[in-house]
Amino acid sequence: MRPYLAILSARFRMLLQYRSAAAAGFVTQLFWGLIRMMIFQAFMENSISPPLDSRQILGYIWLTQAFLLLAMVQGDGEIQAMIRTGNIGYELLRPVDLQCLWLSRKIATRLAPTLLRCVPLIGFAALMGWLDWPGLASALAGVAALAGAVLLSSCVCMLMDISMFWTVSGAGMNRLIGAITVFFSGQLIPLPLLPDAWQTTLAILPFRGLADAPFRLLLGQIPASHVVGVVAHQLIWAGLLSLLIRGLMARSLRRVVIQGG
Amino acid sequence: MSAIVVKNLVKTFKVAQRTAGTLGAFAGLFHRRHCTVTALDGISFTIQPGELIGYIGPNGAGKSTTIKILSGILLPDSGQVEVLGLTPWKNRINTVRQLGVVFGQRTQLWWDLPVIESFDLLKDIYNVPPGDYRQRLDELVTLLDLKEFLDVPVRQLSLGQRMRCDIAAALLHGPRILYLDEPTIGLDAVSMLAVRDFIRQLNRQRKLTVILTTHDMDDIEALCQRVLVIHQGHVLSDGSLDELRARFGRERRLIVDLQDEDGVVQDPQATVVRREGRRVTLAFDPAQVPPAALVARVTAAHQVRDLFVENPPIDEIIARIYRSAT
Numbered sequence: 001m002r003p004y005l006a007i008l009s010a011r012f013r014m015l016l017q018y019r020s021a022a023a024a025g026f027v028t029q030l031f032w033g034l035i036r037m038m039i040f041q042a043f044m045e046n047s048i049s050p051p052l053d054s055r056q057i058l059g060y061i062w063l064t065q066a067f068l069l070l071a072m073v074q075g076d077g078e079i080q081a082m083i084r085t086g087n088i089g090y091e092l093l094r095p096v097d098l099q100c101l102w103l104s105r106k107i108a109t110r111l112a113p114t115l116l117r118c119v120p121l122i123g124f125a126a127l128m129g130w131l132d133w134p135g136l137a138s139a140l141a142g143v144a145a146l147a148g149a150v151l152l153s154s155c156v157c158m159l160m161d162i163s164m165f166w167t168v169s170g171a172g173m174n175r176l177i178g179a180i181t182v183f184f185s186g187q188l189i190p191l192p193l194l195p196d197a198w199q200t201t202l203a204i205l206p207f208r209g210l211a212d213a214p215f216r217l218l219l220g221q222i223p224a225s226h227v228v229g230v231v232a233h234q235l236i237w238a239g240l241l242s243l244l245i246r247g248l249m250a251r252s253l254r255r256v257v258i259q260g261g
Numbered sequence: 262m263s264a265i266v267v268k269n270l271v272k273t274f275k276v277a278q279r280t281a282g283t284l285g286a287f288a289g290l291f292h293r294r295h296c297t298v299t300a301l302d303g304i305s306f307t308i309q310p311g312e313l314i315g316y317i318g319p320n321g322a323g324k325s326t327t328i329k330i331l332s333g334i335l336l337p338d339s340g341q342v343e344v345l346g347l348t349p350w351k352n353r354i355n356t357v358r359q360l361g362v363v364f365g366q367r368t369q370l371w372w373d374l375p376v377i378e379s380f381d382l383l384k385d386i387y388n389v390p391p392g393d394y395r396q397r398l399d400e401l402v403t404l405l406d407l408k409e410f411l412d413v414p415v416r417q418l419s420l421g422q423r424m425r426c427d428i429a430a431a432l433l434h435g436p437r438i439l440y441l442d443e444p445t446i447g448l449d450a451v452s453m454l455a456v457r458d459f460i461r462q463l464n465r466q467r468k469l470t471v472i473l474t475t476h477d478m479d480d481i482e483a484l485c486q487r488v489l490v491i492h493q494g495h496v497l498s499d500g501s502l503d504e505l506r507a508r509f510g511r512e513r514r515l516i517v518d519l520q521d522e523d524g525v526v527q528d529p530q531a532t533v534v535r536r537e538g539r540r541v542t543l544a545f546d547p548a549q550v551p552p553a554a555l556v557a558r559v560t561a562a563h564q565v566r567d568l569f570v571e572n573p574p575i576d577e578i579i580a581r582i583y584r585s586a587t
Contacts, residue, residue, distance in 0.1 A: 006385030014373060090369045092334040094386050095358040254336055 003096045004104040011105055015112035022116035025069070029121055033065040037130075051192040056221055059132065060190050062125035063215040066118040067146070070110055071211040073153055073181045075160040079105070080170040083161070092253075099246055102161070106154035114150075134220035141227035142218030145209075148234035152209050155241040156181065162245060165252035186212030206237035262346060264438055264470040265308040265331065270340035272301040272326055300326040301337070302494030310437075311468040313460075315485035317475065319583050323494045324474045328440050331472075332362055345437060358387065361431035365443035368427055370415040376426050377411040380433060387434035394433065401429040404459055421452030428456065432463075438470045439463070445477055457483050478575040490579070492586045506572060509582050514571050515543040515555060520564030531555060539566070544573075 040061065044054045052060070064071070079102060082088045091098060125131040134142070156177065163173040182188055184207035191202050191212040202208055213230045216222045222230070278294045300323045308314055318324050329335035330342060333349030333356045342349060349356040363369075370379040384394045402408055405425040410418060418426065424444060431439065441460065445453045461484055463469045473484060481488060481502070488505055490498040498505055517526060519539045526533060531545040545555055552570050559565065 002388055003386040006382055010371075010374070010378065010382050087367055089329065089334050089364070090362075090367065092353065093332055093357050093360065093362050093369075095354045095388075096386060097354070 003094075004100050007101060008104040008108045011108035012112045015108065016116065018113070019116070022113065025113070025117050026120050029065040029068055029117065030124065033062055033121075033125075036061050036065075052190060052221070055132075056219060057190065058130050059125075059219045060215055062121065062130050063218060064187050064211060066121040066125070067114060067149075067211070067215070068187075069117060070114040070146070070149060070153060071181070071185055071187055073156045073160065073178060073210075075157060075164075075170045075174045076102075076106065076109060077170075079161045080164045083164040084168065098253075099158075099242070099249055102158055103154055103242075106157050107150060110150050110153055110157070132219075134218060135224075137224035138217060138220040141224040141230075142214055144227055145214035145217050145230045145234070148231045148238075149210050149214050151238045152206060152234045152241075155238045155245065156206070156210075158245055159241060162248055162252065165248070181207055181210065184208070185210040186215070190216075206234075206241070209234035209237060262310075263307050263343070264310045264312070264345060265306075265472075266341070266343040267307070267327075267331075268305050268341040270301050270304045270327070270330065270342060271299070271338045272323075272330065272335070273338055274298045274300055299494050301330075301340075303340070304491065304494065304496055306489055306496060306499060308470060308472070310470050311464070312487060313464040313471045313473065313485055315473050315475065315481040315488040316491070317478075317481060317488060317579065318491040318497075322491045324491065325442060327491075328362070328442055328472070328474065332360055332440065333357060358434070359437045361434070361436035361439045363424075363427050363431045363439075363441050363444050365424065365441075365446040368415065368423060369430055370423070370426060372416050373414055375412045375414050376407070376418070379415065379426075380411075380430060383430055383433050389434050393435065397433055397435060398429075401432060404462070405429055406455070421448050421455075424448060424452065424456065428459065436469075439472070441471065441473045441475075443475050443477075444473070445475065445480055460484060478579060482575055490582055492583055495586075497582055497586055502575070505582075506575075506578060509578050509585070511546055511548060512544050512573060513547050513552065514573055515545060515552070515559070516569050516571065517541045517543065517559060517563070517565055518567040520566055526559060526563060528555065528558060 037058065040057050041054065044050060044057065082091060091101065094101065122131065126133075133139075160170065160173050160177050164170050167173065184202065184205055186208060187210075191199075191208055194202065202212075209230065213222065213233070217224065217227060217230060274297070275295045276298055278296055304323070304327065316324055316327070326335065330337050331344055331349060333344075333353035336350050344356050345359050347356045370376065371382065374382070380398060383389075384391075389397075402411065405428065407422075407425060407429060410422055410426075415423065415426070428441075428444065444460070445456055448456065457480065460471060460473070464471050464484075473480065475481060485502065487499070487501055489496060490505070498508065500508075514534070515531065517540070519526070519541065522539060526541045526543065528543065528545075530550040531543040533541060534544045535542040543555075543559075545552075556568065556570075559568070
């Protein structure tokens with residue numbers, strides 16, 4: 001475990017240094033949050049018996065803003081560059097499992113910027129009265145599901161990175177998976193607002209574990225007792241994706257060519 | 262037990278070919294032609310613990326490919342390799358634990374971190390006990406003179422400083438074999454000598470097995486007891502520098518500084534290879550004409566200010582080997 005924890009903490013410490021990026025992120029997310037608030041207000045005033053009331057949606061919007069970087073999957077530029085330039089050679093020279101090494105890195109990459117941004121945003125939203133304290137049980141359940149979301153989003157991101165073994169640029173894969181994830185995780189629109197016919201599919205797909213499920217647990221819209229099911233759903237998907245990644249990596253590393261002297 | 266055994270190693274690469282131009286690019290969408298490039302064509306050699314080997318060959322000869330296979334990051338087509346008794350690509354993690362590798366053109370340090378933090382991270386990645394780490398770090402810092410820039414982020418280091426740090430980083434876990442891929446490339450004279458001294462010391466005192474690939478023949482001359490020359494995937498020659506000289510360049514040079522500007526030196530058993538002002542360079546074969554006899558003849562026939570005999574530069578010998586192979 002020691003090598004993996006060392007990578008995780010080194011990366012975490014490094015990312016915590018980016019304070020001005022966090023400040024800029026705070027302002028941007030605040031701005032978008034306000035816009036989304038207005039859009040949803042307009043919708044709610046014109047709809048008949050929506051599945052969520054406007055107070056619930058308000059809280060949901062601010063949580064998506066606060067945890068934007070957690071749920072927004074992105075390829076890791078550094079890993080993609082490593083694969084492109086051949087520096088992956090050095091990664092393979094370490095006496096560690098490459099997948100676990102990269103997973104530790106990912107977890108830190110998801111965790112550090114999220115922590116820097118979510119604290120001020122949640123504080124601000126609570127201060128303005130847009131977020132209510134959900135009670136201890138729901139808060140704990142929400143945090144557990146957020147931890148699961150970190151793991152799950154790390155796995156999705158890694159899948160994006162290793163697509164680099166087959167293509168030269170990661171940009172296409174980043175866009176494609178990014179767009180799918182934003183929509184199906186409920187970051188644009190809370191999933192209960194989507195058509196009823198979709199709900200079963202949405203519940204099975206991995207994406208709701210990234211945003212919708214942890215947020216609604218935190219808001220108390222999903223009872224705290226459902227946390228076991230939510231986390232199990234996240235873990236099963238994280239496990240399946242990890243197996244897929246492992247298989248793909250084993251295959252590609254067998255034929256990978258480390259170019260350059 | 263031998264440190265490294267390589268038997269009949271073969272590695273080919275498939276390279277996609279494309280016809281030039283727009284039409285060619287378009288055709289490539291539907292049908293791609295591949296050609297196979299043979300990087301290693303049945304290479305065999307054995308290296309004993311404590312040897313310092315120069316592994317040389319022209320660009321594209323297969324040097325880096327060999328190093329990558331030996332470190333388990335590339336899978337060969339066929340052949341056997343044992344590094345300290347392990348097959349690297351089947352047992353990557355246990356093999357690389359024993360290896361230190363420096364690719365001169367890349368760095369293994371974390372670009373944004375101060376050097377010392379990269380070192381600390383490597384300590385954890387290789388699971389080095391704190392006591393051993395302290396001791397090795399102190400030693401490396403003294404020997405390579407790293408003290409002044411341990412706290413500087415890697416991106417701010419000069420090339421020479423970075424290279425010394427990279428070499429230290431490759432040794433923190435106490436490897437038994439060290440691969441150095443062009444460790445002196447682009448270094449200034451002072452750094453180059455420092456790096457060479459250090460490598461020599463490691464090998465002589467610590468009995469570390471070292472494989473050095475380089476294009477710098479001075480590196481080879483200064484360091485290597487044994488030189489392995491490869492070309493187009495084959496081993497061309499394997500032996501000491503003296504053997505290499507004996508086989509491929511028996512000739513010697515007699516350099517004469519004449520008294521007068523336009524003196525002409527002629528001798529039936531030597532050829533003039535160069536003439537610069539008063540200086541004339543003669544090439545001769547010591548097996549045919551004893552150097553002393555030639556010197557006597559030349560000094561008898563001409564007014565000579567100074568003269569000396571030397572071996573042809575190793576670069577020329579190597580170039581001759583490469584040419585003779587093609």
